[in-house]
Amino acid sequence: MIPQSDPKAGYLAHQREIDEAVKQTLDSGWYILGKQVAAFEQEFAAFVGVGHCVGVANGTDALVLAMRACGIGAGDAVITVSHTAVATVAAIELAGAEPMLVDIDPVTFTICPQAVEVAIKSYRGKAKLKAIIAVHLYGHPAEMAAIQELARRYELKVVEDCAQAHGAKLAERRIGSIGDIAAFSFYPTKNLGALGDGGAVVTNDAGLAERLRLLREYGWRERYVSEIAGMNSRLDELQAALLRVKLQYLDEENARRRQIAAVYDEELKPSGLALPKCVGEVEHVYHQYVVRSRERDVLKARLREQGIGTLIHYPVPVHLQPAYRHCAHSALPETERAAREVLSLPMFPQLRDEQALQVCDAILHG
Numbered sequence: 001m002i003p004q005s006d007p008k009a010g011y012l013a014h015q016r017e018i019d020e021a022v023k024q025t026l027d028s029g030w031y032i033l034g035k036q037v038a039a040f041e042q043e044f045a046a047f048v049g050v051g052h053c054v055g056v057a058n059g060t061d062a063l064v065l066a067m068r069a070c071g072i073g074a075g076d077a078v079i080t081v082s083h084t085a086v087a088t089v090a091a092i093e094l095a096g097a098e099p100m101l102v103d104i105d106p107v108t109f110t111i112c113p114q115a116v117e118v119a120i121k122s123y124r125g126k127a128k129l130k131a132i133i134a135v136h137l138y139g140h141p142a143e144m145a146a147i148q149e150l151a152r153r154y155e156l157k158v159v160e161d162c163a164q165a166h167g168a169k170l171a172e173r174r175i176g177s178i179g180d181i182a183a184f185s186f187y188p189t190k191n192l193g194a195l196g197d198g199g200a201v202v203t204n205d206a207g208l209a210e211r212l213r214l215l216r217e218y219g220w221r222e223r224y225v226s227e228i229a230g231m232n233s234r235l236d237e238l239q240a241a242l243l244r245v246k247l248q249y250l251d252e253e254n255a256r257r258r259q260i261a262a263v264y265d266e267e268l269k270p271s272g273l274a275l276p277k278c279v280g281e282v283e284h285v286y287h288q289y290v291v292r293s294r295e296r297d298v299l300k301a302r303l304r305e306q307g308i309g310t311l312i313h314y315p316v317p318v319h320l321q322p323a324y325r326h327c328a329h330s331a332l333p334e335t336e337r338a339a340r341e342v343l344s345l346p347m348f349p350q351l352r353d354e355q356a357l358q359v360c361d362a363i364l365h366g
């Protein structure tokens with residue numbers, strides 16, 4: 001059996017250090033917002049190359065808090081994609097705003113700047129357009145230069161959804177350091193995964209960082225005094241402690257993901273599948289290795305019979321899900337085509353070369 005991802009292997013790879021960090025934290029007697037979270041926030045900000053990091057409870061909250069810190073809420077609209085984790089769109093509504101979903105680029109699967117511009121120009125709704133959320137899907141950076149240019153021209157904020165792209169680079173800069181503010185998830189299967197829930201918001205804007213710190217804990221600067229209306233969304237000490245261990249290995253593990261991708265790239269050339277492409281000056285981190293096929297469902301079933309796990313990210317575009325049918329403002333043909341054709345092959349740093357070759361063999365000859 002070859003699983004599609006394996007968060008337990010990610011624990012076992014660093015078990016001794018993680019166990020030690022967890023034990024130390026348990027012994028410390030301090031479990032919420034203490035030294036581990038503060039140290040992780042510093043180390044992760046340095047890793048991304050930003051001034052500030054605020055640890056929060058999960059990636060969805062990170063997006064909600066990023067928007068709320070930017071003053072986005074009721075009466076506002078936010079542009080993003082439908083081809084993403086539902087969390088991206090759910091977060092916009094949780095912040096009180098209206099999602100406006102646009103189509104993707106069919107090669108990179110990330111937000112299409114031309115579609116964003118069309119949406120901005122043709123928008124006639126009552127809500128005020130405030131921001132664009134660019135999702136760095138599958139580990140490939142979105143086309144940020146064009147998005148930043150549109151944001152400047154139309155006075156919009158840019159929020160990066162970095163949940164699938166920890167460590168990825170665009171023109172030598174880490175994603176998360178490019179827009180106004182960025183959200184990360186540390187869900188166990190992500191490139192930097194906790195052993196439970198976790199998330200973070202990063203920014204270079206000290207004012208936004210200060211608002212984030214208030215918003216994540218009831219608007220408190222001083223305990224028990226709410227300066228603004230906040231929520232409870234805290235990263236806990238245990239998760240922060242083990243994230244500090246795993247962060248040390250993130251670049252190495254992302255490099256291993258690229259090696260596995262190179263094996264797939266080479267071996268699957270004759271397969272007839274559309275393989276992932278890097279567009280622009282990007283360093284892809286292959287959160288997922290996603291192929292496209294018109295016979296996707298047949299291929300998926302065939303691989304399952306041979307003990308190879310695959311997943312579909314995502315089978316139903318957000319705008320076609322019952323809760324979000326009101327969010328599509330135009331046809332989204334590339335999004336709907338992607339949902340029919342994409343398949344995510346096994347991808348995690350502990351996947352061995354011979355296992356990757358076995359996957360390729362099953363695709364080519366199985």
Ligand SMILES: *Cc1c(COP(=O)(O)O)cnc(C)c1O
Nearest residue numbers: 058059060085087088163185187
């Ligand atoms: C995982 C993910 C999220 C949400 O993160 P959670 O920690 O599960 O709340 C948001 N956006 C994208 C693109 C994701 O992949």
